[in-house]
Amino acid sequence: MQRSLFTIIIALYSTATFAQRQKAISPDLFGIFFEDISYSADGGLYAELIQNRSFEYTGSDHKGWHPMTAWEYTPRGYAYGKLSVETKSPLNENNTHYVVLDIQDVGQEGLGLTNYGFNGIPVKEGEQYDVSLFAALLAGNAIPVTVSIRNRKGDIYGETTFDVTNKNWQQYAAGITVNKSDDSACLVIIAKGTGKLAIDQVSLFPKKTFKDRTNGMRPDLSQAIADLHPKFMRFPGGCLVHGDGIANIYNWKNTIGPLEARVDQRNIWNYHQSAGLGYFEYFQFCEDIGAKPVPILAAGVSCQNSGGTWVIGSTGQKGIPMADMQAYIQDVLDLVEYANGPATSVWGAKRAAAGHPEPFHLQYLGIGNEDKMTPDFEARFTMIYNAVKAKHPEITVIGTAGPSSEGEDYEKGWAIVNKLKVPVVDEHYYNEPEWFLKNNQRYDKYDRKKAKVYIGEYASRGNKFINAISEATYMTSLERNGDVVHMASYAPLLAKKGNTNWNPDLIYFDNTGVYPTVNYYVQQLFSSNSGDVYISDVVTFDRKKDSTLAASVVKDSKTGDVIVKLVNAGATDAKVNVNLKALGALQPKAQVILLKEEGGVPVSVETEFTKSSLTLDALSMQVIRLHKK
Incomplete structure (x- = not known):
């Protein structure tokens, strides 16, 4: 039967009105923000089980810490000798501390040291663990060394033995399969010959990492993140990026290359970062979970809260000297080449050497993080932005509008972005649930001709159901305004129980468990059910x-x-x-x-x-x- 003209007209009208009610929204709307805060990296997502593996902890990392933190001198069976931490002949210039065992009498069992991991080393029966260390024979003949995984009483779950004969630094590696599960095991290194033995860069990794990556991520925590189906991942921070003073600004180049040659440094959140989870691993993890990488670099200034002045508007901000800015800008440009350059380029070759000859397809690059909008900031941000825009017009630069949803820094940040025509601006805010309910129409009024918005950090200050549900109401407005709100990520993503620097968080965890919050499920529901x-x-x-x-x-x-x-x-x-x-x-x-x-x-x-x-x-x-x- 043929349709009547009236029916056809009505159908066409319905189709037209349906089309009029539609608008394109960002395909990258919901993602995640990873910051190395609350032990999110070492002792968390990064699967390394040894704490202070290169003996580089200091009191500046955390009050009372020292090169032997998490380690214990271990003479067994009446063995006699001494242990010292030295710096005379280091593994390399970036890894200056190492342990020397002076074994004078091996006794019945030998002499060595024990590492207790991050409040215990979790192992599972039947699983293999890859152990490695660097050693050098400083005096004596060949020294047999046994590395074992044990419980606190000394019962052995698995072990391996090798002879140290080389007077120069040499890496030794083996696999250990354990015969019993234990949430709080330890790693014991025992020398069974007299002489002097230098030890550094001790590592213990589960064989099973996420996607079976070498130097990889913890599988259960990684899977919880992957199950959010994020469209992007911002890393490595946060305040971590612009650091506590100029010397503490995060330098991506210090985090690539051989693990033993990476530069450890103090974490702004009052602990230590080994840089084992570095830029290569971040890019690779983004690829593994199907998220676009969004690295954030300092805008040439340190955090305004540097020096412990953690008050909004603090003036501890310091700028990189102008004489050094061109070198810093080159570091920024080199990052783009590292991510996207051909394997024949200088920095693309370093990526290829690490095992990834193909580009990482970097699209976004954040410059600055909720900075104090000072003349020092504006001058340096402008220099960096103009350099990236000129050399890499294909890269979308993300600017910053300070730490709050309103106020002086917010207004100045937007003014800088508008003047330079920066394509995307990063807004941050942590507010009470009522704020999210009352501000559902915040972005309805934004000028569509100006910069798009990336809400890089937001949360409703709690993990109760009312917090999560208020965030859900707000996220509907982000979809409604997905033509101007380009990206959004809850923060922080991870926090280790007992080591939290900030609350609330999206996922809590300990050494053996992962505990998503109700806020997590809200984020998951939106990201897994997104549209364009x-x-x-x-x-x-x-x-x-x-x-x-x-x-x-x-x-x-x-x-x-x-x-x-x-x-x-x-x-x-x-x-x-x-x-x-x-x-x-x-x-x-x-x-x-x-x-x-x-x-x-x-x-x-x-x-x-x-x-x-x-x-x-x-x-x-x-x-x-x-x-x-």
Whole structure:
């Protein structure tokens, strides 16, 4: 039967109005922000199990620390000798401390040292662990050395032995398979011959790392991050980037190359960073989880809170001397070459030598991190931005608008960005849940002709359900304004229990467990159910009457799916209207994911979805995925 002219006109009208209600939104909207804070790297995501592996800890890292922190002198079976930390003949100029064992009597068992890891070394029965160390024979004949994984009582779970004969530094490596699981094992190195033995760069890695990478990441923690399905990953910070004073500014070049030659340094969060998780590993991890890399570099100035003055607006900021700025700018340009240059280029060759001849496809580069907007900052940021723009116009530079959602630095940061026509600006804010509810329309009013926004750090100051649900209401506004809000990432991402520098966090963990928060599940629901097209006027309710309700509707052009997100942050149930006809021809069955305070984890069901009016439970979020016919 032929369709009537009236029916055709109505169909064409519906198609036209549907198209008018759509707008493209950023395909990179929801990502993650990794900062080495709260032991997120060493003792966390980075799978190394030895703490202070190169004896470089100092009291400036943390009060009371020293080169033997996490280590213990271990004479066994009446062995006699002494241990010293020396710097006379180091492994290299970047790794200056090493241990010397002066073994005068091996006794019954030998003499050595023990490492207790990061409050214990977790091992699993039947798993293999790769152990390595550098050693040099300073005096005596060949010295047999046994490396074992044991419990605190001394019971051996697995071991390996080698002879040290070389008077020069030499690396020794082997695999140890353990015969018992233990959450708090230790690594014991025992010399069984008289003489002098130098030891440095001791390492113990699980054979099974994420994606089986050498020098890789902890699998369970990595998988929790990968399960967020982030579109991008910002790294390595944060305040970590611009550091505590000029000397502490994060230098990406110090974090690549052989592990034993990388430059350890004090972490601004009052501990130590080994640089084992360096720029190569960051880029590789981004690739492994399908996230675009977003490295952040200092804008030529240190953190305004340098020197321990952690108050917003502090003036501890110092600028790199202008005489040194061209060298610093070259470091920035070299990073782009390291990421994207051919394997025949100077820095591309270093990437290839590390095992990745193909480029990492760097698209974004952040310059600065919630800095104090001083003349020193503006001058140096301008120099860096102009240099990158001239040499690499293909790179999208991200500027910064200070540490808050408003105020003097925010206004000045935006003024600098507007003057230079920087394409993206990084906004940061940590506020109470009420702020997120009241500011749902913040980006409705932004000028679409100016810089796009990257909300690089945000959170509602808590891990309770009301915090997560208020963030969910706000994230619907980010989708609605996905034409101007280009990227967003909750912060911080990780925190180790018992070692937190900042709360709240998205994922907590200890040596053996991973504990996602309800905020994590909200982030996951949005990122896993994202779209590239926003559809307006589908869900209606009285926002002026009830600011605790929020909704967004997006379309995934690749699958044709339409995703409806509904959030009720109120204390009572609420009704919303859904104009299903506005969405076109869709299958009646839909996947519905419900997140409620009771239970605290998403629950998914498949159900008929044909109603135009819905009741939303108090303090709840729904994600409804509708499939095209």
